[in-house]
Amino acid sequence: MLKLRIERGSAPVWFRAIIPVIAVLITFILVSALVIVAGASPLSAFFELLINPLTKTTARADILMMATPILLTGIAVTVAFAAGYYNIGAEGQLYAGGIAAAWVGTQLQTESSVLMIPLMLIAGFIAGMLWALLPAILKVRLQVDEVVTTLLLNSVMLFLVSALLNGPWRDPVSGWPQSPTILAAAQFPVLIPRSRVHLGAIVAVIVALVIWWVMSRTRFGIEVRAVGKNRDAARFLGIPVGNRILMAALISGGIAGLAGVSEVGGIHYYMTSTLSSNFGYIGVIVATLGALTVPGAILSALFLALVNRGAISASRELDVPVYLGDVIQAALLLVGLATLLLNRYRIRRIR
Amino acid sequence: MPVLEMRGITKRFGALVANDQITFDIEAGEVHALLGENGAGKSTLMKILYGLYQPDEGEIHVQGQRVSLKSPADAIAQGIGFVSQHFALIPTFTVTENVILGHEKQPILQHAAMRRQVVETAEKLRFNIDPDAIVGHLSVGQQQRVEILKALYRGCRVLILDEPTAVLTPQDTEKLFSILVELQRQGLSVVIITHKLNEVFTISQRVTVLRLGKVVGREQTANTSQTELSQMMVGRQTIPVTRNTDHHSQNEIKLNVQNLTMADRSGAPRLRGLSLNVRAQEIVGVAGVAGNGQSELVSILTGMAQPQSGSAQVSGNVMPFGNPGALSQLKVARIPEDRLKGVIGDLSVADNLMLEQVGQFTRAGHLNRKQIREYAERLIRDFHIKAAPDDPARTLSGGNIQKIILARSLAQNPEVVIAAQPTRGLDIGATEYVHQKLLEQKQRGAAVLLISEDLDEILVLSDRVLVIFEGMIVGEFAANDADIDVLGALMTGASSEKVKTHA
Numbered sequence: 001m002l003k004l005r006i007e008r009g010s011a012p013v014w015f016r017a018i019i020p021v022i023a024v025l026i027t028f029i030l031v032s033a034l035v036i037v038a039g040a041s042p043l044s045a046f047f048e049l050l051i052n053p054l055t056k057t058t059a060r061a062d063i064l065m066m067a068t069p070i071l072l073t074g075i076a077v078t079v080a081f082a083a084g085y086y087n088i089g090a091e092g093q094l095y096a097g098g099i100a101a102a103w104v105g106t107q108l109q110t111e112s113s114v115l116m117i118p119l120m121l122i123a124g125f126i127a128g129m130l131w132a133l134l135p136a137i138l139k140v141r142l143q144v145d146e147v148v149t150t151l152l153l154n155s156v157m158l159f160l161v162s163a164l165l166n167g168p169w170r171d172p173v174s175g176w177p178q179s180p181t182i183l184a185a186a187q188f189p190v191l192i193p194r195s196r197v198h199l200g201a202i203v204a205v206i207v208a209l210v211i212w213w214v215m216s217r218t219r220f221g222i223e224v225r226a227v228g229k230n231r232d233a234a235r236f237l238g239i240p241v242g243n244r245i246l247m248a249a250l251i252s253g254g255i256a257g258l259a260g261v262s263e264v265g266g267i268h269y270y271m272t273s274t275l276s277s278n279f280g281y282i283g284v285i286v287a288t289l290g291a292l293t294v295p296g297a298i299l300s301a302l303f304l305a306l307v308n309r310g311a312i313s314a315s316r317e318l319d320v321p322v323y324l325g326d327v328i329q330a331a332l333l334l335v336g337l338a339t340l341l342l343n344r345y346r347i348r349r350i351r
Numbered sequence: 352m353p354v355l356e357m358r359g360i361t362k363r364f365g366a367l368v369a370n371d372q373i374t375f376d377i378e379a380g381e382v383h384a385l386l387g388e389n390g391a392g393k394s395t396l397m398k399i400l401y402g403l404y405q406p407d408e409g410e411i412h413v414q415g416q417r418v419s420l421k422s423p424a425d426a427i428a429q430g431i432g433f434v435s436q437h438f439a440l441i442p443t444f445t446v447t448e449n450v451i452l453g454h455e456k457q458p459i460l461q462h463a464a465m466r467r468q469v470v471e472t473a474e475k476l477r478f479n480i481d482p483d484a485i486v487g488h489l490s491v492g493q494q495q496r497v498e499i500l501k502a503l504y505r506g507c508r509v510l511i512l513d514e515p516t517a518v519l520t521p522q523d524t525e526k527l528f529s530i531l532v533e534l535q536r537q538g539l540s541v542v543i544i545t546h547k548l549n550e551v552f553t554i555s556q557r558v559t560v561l562r563l564g565k566v567v568g569r570e571q572t573a574n575t576s577q578t579e580l581s582q583m584m585v586g587r588q589t590i591p592v593t594r595n596t597d598h599h600s601q602n603e604i605k606l607n608v609q610n611l612t613m614a615d616r617s618g619a620p621r622l623r624g625l626s627l628n629v630r631a632q633e634i635v636g637v638a639g640v641a642g643n644g645q646s647e648l649v650s651i652l653t654g655m656a657q658p659q660s661g662s663a664q665v666s667g668n669v670m671p672f673g674n675p676g677a678l679s680q681l682k683v684a685r686i687p688e689d690r691l692k693g694v695i696g697d698l699s700v701a702d703n704l705m706l707e708q709v710g711q712f713t714r715a716g717h718l719n720r721k722q723i724r725e726y727a728e729r730l731i732r733d734f735h736i737k738a739a740p741d742d743p744a745r746t747l748s749g750g751n752i753q754k755i756i757l758a759r760s761l762a763q764n765p766e767v768v769i770a771a772q773p774t775r776g777l778d779i780g781a782t783e784y785v786h787q788k789l790l791e792q793k794q795r796g797a798a799v800l801l802i803s804e805d806l807d808e809i810l811v812l813s814d815r816v817l818v819i820f821e822g823m824i825v826g827e828f829a830a831n832d833a834d835i836d837v838l839g840a841l842m843t844g845a846s847s848e849k850v851k852t853h854a
């Protein structure tokens with residue numbers, strides 16, 4: 001009889017490559033049950049979810065538009081997680097960036113986009129960094145758990161935004177709790193005509209490439225990864241562990257801030273308390289499914305955008321709830337995390 | 352009839368035989384010391400007795416009845432109590448809550464009754480403890496007493512203490528021993544695991560000595576001597592003596608360590624004014640039973656910890672403490688105690704080989720991948736590492752991981768080499784390779800400090816042997832006239848007067 005034994009140890013390389021595929025398959029099997037309950041056929045649902053959006057030009061553009069913020073937050077989370085710093089605060093850092101962008105975009109009196117947009121990006125990056133600073137310092141100096149502090153600061157930020165928009169920033173024209181509209185020069189140019197794909201997509205790709213280069217080709221990057229993989233050994237090797245964690249946390253906050261800038265400048269043109277549809281949290285899914293690599297984050301951001309776009313058409317065509325997309329995302333994260341454990345085992349035959 | 356008997360106990364962990372046909376028994380009302388070096392199999396044997404491990408062979412009898420101890424619950428039911436080195440207490444609970452936890456007699460807690468019981472048990476043993484004190488606020492000694500109360504509350508007749516004095520101050524040790532005497536008077540039996548000879552003579556009536564998983568002796572304590580026990584424990588050495596006699600006692604001092612003192616978190620002293628020096632072209636071995644300050648000494652000299660006082664110089668320059676980065680600048684090669692804290696398993700072999708000197712491979716922050724690869728290929732060739740530059744380090748065997756550490760540090764032509772347990776867990780081939788490399792460094796002119804629990808290794812490699820005991824150097828020998836019996840005696844604290852036979 002064939003006897004198998006599960007051992008600790010690295011899974012073979014070919015197996016590691018198909019782990020994400022397994023995760024997606026298991027997720028869809030799980031979600032099928034829900035689709036059937038909702039009264040639709042799983043096969044046509046998956047066609048609407050995954051294939052149909054790719055066949056239409058407008059839907060393809062929507063995917064790029066939807067992938068933009070989650071690629072930025074995904075890269076932000078990737079940088080932090082690579083350093084072993086579990087930043088769950090990208091959501092709050094995104095809003096910080098959005099506030100800064102709206103402020104620059106309404107206050108700076110210029111008609112030059114070339115001046116305006118870079119300044120918005122810089123301001124947003126700094127704002128995200130500042131919002132990430134406190135938990136990072138608490139972590140490095142006092143070993144305060146960053147998961148708790150960064151997560152809770154998200155709520156603090158939401159209330160702050162709400163206070164700002166209901167108070168000093170309330171739109172004087174409409175009276176809605178949203179900031180005044182940013183100047184024309186601050187509005188990101190649209191890249192694809194008759195779509196909402198904007199300059200933010202290019203910013204996201206550039207940021208991804210720069211981070212990919214930093215993490216794989218620079219001293220700073222390898223030191224950050226060393227700290228994330230084995231803090232004791234990194235210290236033994238003379239790497240300034242605290243400083244690297246702090247820097248990674250700040251860069252992470254800054255990039256999440258850029259996602260806020262991109263949403264204000266490219267989508268809404270004003271600051272609102274519904275700027276993000278959980279983009280900060282989806283960033284955690286993007287980074288995790290991307291195995292904390294930049295190419296992985298790009299792929300998973302596009303994939304999640306596809307699922308979300310597909311959920312919209314599936315709900316229209318098949319009358320299933322649009323929340324299906326959210327369910328798939330959440331299930332994918334859980335299944336993804338579970339299957340990542342497979343990395344640590346290999347199956348051996350016993351003779 | 353003994354209250355408890357273990358017959359022919361064998362326990363294997365993979366290829367390692369931790370306990371080999373061990374027979375052990377405990378009489379009513381005796382304190383039985385279980386003596387042996389680290390790794391001799393003492394803790395394994397007692398964990399079997401407490402149901403934490405299952406023996407591969409052998410039988411356990413309680414009061415003449417054969418029993419099967421599948422879990423600590425079974426052991427507790429048989430009246431066996433265990434106080435581990437690491438207390439199983441909940442710091443935010445009170446003493447009473449900790450004592451009754453897991454052994455509540457009814458679903459609704461009768462707090463007053465339980466408090467009274469805790470106080471009564473403590474009084475029977477003639478010590479005071481506040482039943483309402485929060486355990487986290489108690490001293491280590493008091494926490495240990497809570498553990499003992501816990502075992503008694505569960506009705507234990509045989510109490511096992513695993514190196515109970517390792518964490519205690521001398522005053523707490525004295526107190527503990529008086530409690531043990533009291534327990535004994537009430538007819539309970541105590542097994543005390545230790546590697547300190549003086550404790551054996553202070554407290555025990557019988558002593559069993561383990562070495563390399565086997566019983567090498569069992570004596571009435573009164574009928575034996577410290578010398579006899581230390582010989583049994585360390586073992587008679589029958590190594591081919593190829594000791595180096597070209598001793599360079601006139602060479603310049605390259606590593607000079609002065610008066611290091613260090614206490615652990617609980618305030619117990621681990622180093623008490625330790626001084627030593629190593630000259631160029633010399634290997635100095637530090638011999639000692641584990642837990643006598645070697646780890647602390649290594650942490651300080653590898654930049655991972657800071658002493659409370661003391662100083663060190665490398666070739667006349669002050670060695671900054673707690674700054675590992677500065678040590679490679681000073682040309683100090685470091686082989687850490689735990690090799691998995693020296694490499695980053697998820698990074699490649701090439702990255703691990705260059706990370707300590709990452710500055711040499713960086714231009715304006717950008718890594719020179721070509722140079723890194725060439726360097727890795729050269730070291731892999733020179734040090735016979737069985738790996739490709741891109742392999743993740745964690746896929747390598749222990750010997751090859753150790754070679755990465757050796758290659759990385761020794762390729763820098765160090766002035767001083769700190770080698771901590773450099774061959775622990777390695778096979779014979781890898782061990783010989785490491786020894787060869789250390790000897791090469793000595794020939795080159797480096798000063799090598801070798802800290803090892805393997806006495807054979809120290810005797811084979813060293814020009815000079817230092818003995819560390821309780822955080823101090825208590826003896827110094829030229830390797831060619833080191834007497835194994837005297838060494839063993841000093842290592843186990845049999846005699847604390849400083850022996851100096853250095854030529």
